[in-house]
Amino acid sequence: MKKIGFIGAGNMGTAMIRGLAQANLVKREEIIVGGRNIEKLIPLEAEFTGLQITTETEKLVEQADIVILAVKPYTIPEVLTTIKKKLTPDKIIISVAAGVTILDLEELTSKETKIVRVMPNTPALVGEAMSSISPNSNVTAEETAHISTIFSSFGKAEVVAENLMDAVVGVSGSSPAYVYMFIEALADGAVLNGMPRDKAYKFAAQAVLGAAKMVLETGEHPGKLKDMVTSPGGTTIEAVKSLEDTGFRSSVISAVQAAASKNSSM
Ligand SMILES: NC(=O)c1ccc[n+]([C@@H]2O[C@H](COP(=O)([O-])OP(=O)(O)OC[C@H]3O[C@@H](n4cnc5c(N)ncnc54)[C@H](OP(=O)(O)O)[C@@H]3O)[C@@H](O)[C@H]2O)c1
Structure with missing residues (x-):
């Protein structure tokens, strides 16, 4: 099982983290949560024994196989600039940021980076999210299936072409x-x-x-x-x-x- 790192534990990040931790698909020890403010992360660590928390996002990326960016869209360039040198080609970057395209993400990382754009929603918190999954061409079919399994653990997930993303934002x-x-x-x-x-x-x-x-x-x-x-x-x-x-x-x-x-x- 791959290690999953979350950068950002606000409304959406917390909904996904809680959904994933409650679903028992991934061991709590395999989930790392990174944020700017450790005090805001301590309640998650207390609620889900074994889950790791950190303010050092570069270390998080070193340890994680899959990195989920759950920060506001305007924060994405800053976060990717910080972690870029730790992004080896085997890691998968998932962004849930509204309006940030796969092309934007490739320009902020590299053409070799495995990128998946996902649009979940907050009912992840109660295991009833609806998530769209759009991978770039570096992500294999097996990896896409794995990402779909992760997002299906707290709701429903469908692979869709990125050009449907505006519709996804509006409808779910x-x-x-x-x-x-x-x-x-x-x-x-x-x-x-x-x-x-x-x-x-x-x-x-x-x-x-x-x-x-x-x-x-x-x-x-x-x-x-x-x-x-x-x-x-x-x-x-x-x-x-x-x-x-x-x-x-x-x-x-x-x-x-x-x-x-x-x-x-x-
Ligand atoms: N909310 C939704 O229903 C929804 C649905 C689908 C997609 N999304 C997408 O989800 C993303 C997050 O939205 P949200 O509603 O969860 O926002 P939010 O509640 O403001 O959460 C953003 C989190 O990112 C953290 N953060 C900011 N800069 C950081 C950095 N440099 N390193 C690490 N953590 C950092 C913030 O920490 P601090 O509090 O310490 O600043 C905060 O915990 C957005 O891109 C949005 O488009 C949201």
Whole structure:
């Protein structure tokens, strides 16, 4: 099993580290977490016995076979400049940074570097991430399969061409935020009808989880599943009409487009 080093343990880094450590695919001793501030890393070390922490990113790269960059996009050049001389051709660099292309990463390292661009999302924390995997031509099929296995240990992962990355950011990288807004709004509607708030969040979130599982597990078209809930003259068709009247679908499509456009302009 290969050693995995994380550089950056913020929102996304921590979600992946927790997801990976909980999945038991990799021994805790095989995970090294690097950051600028040791105090911020100590809780992870305490939570997952055996996991190593460090502020010395060059040493982390020396020890790791796979290095996952989970820093903000504008920090990538600085981090790669620091670790470049430790990047031997056998190591795999994974970047989850939005808007940083494989070409950008190759220019900051070398043409021989094995690079994989990945776009996960924060539900990694509960083992339900959706991650896209785009390797450069130096990464073998076997290595790509290994990376997919790692990201599948805390959710679902699909290999996609890099030119789909804007769509990925819009539909899964950023979308947990819009889904939380939807859950919050559903719950507000329930509260408006007298339901206590704690119950309202539970009813709303479980309805979203159940509907998502129906799409994934039945393989049915979402429109057909919607039709199954919508009896003639019933309550649901009233709600569907209201959503259509207020531009729900168009609003969601525009949100995905906005995130995708932002990603392509970064
Ligand atoms: N958040 C999401 O939902 C999401 C989804 C998909 C992809 N991403 C991508 O994930 C990346 C990280 O995003 P985030 O939301 O996790 O950001 P974040 O919470 O700000 O975390 C960034 C982390 O990087 C650390 N860091 C900064 N400079 C460093 C350096 N030179 N060496 C080592 N560590 C350093 C920071 O440490 P300090 O706190 O000590 O500065 C912080 O822990 C971004 O590129 C983003 O595009 C995020």
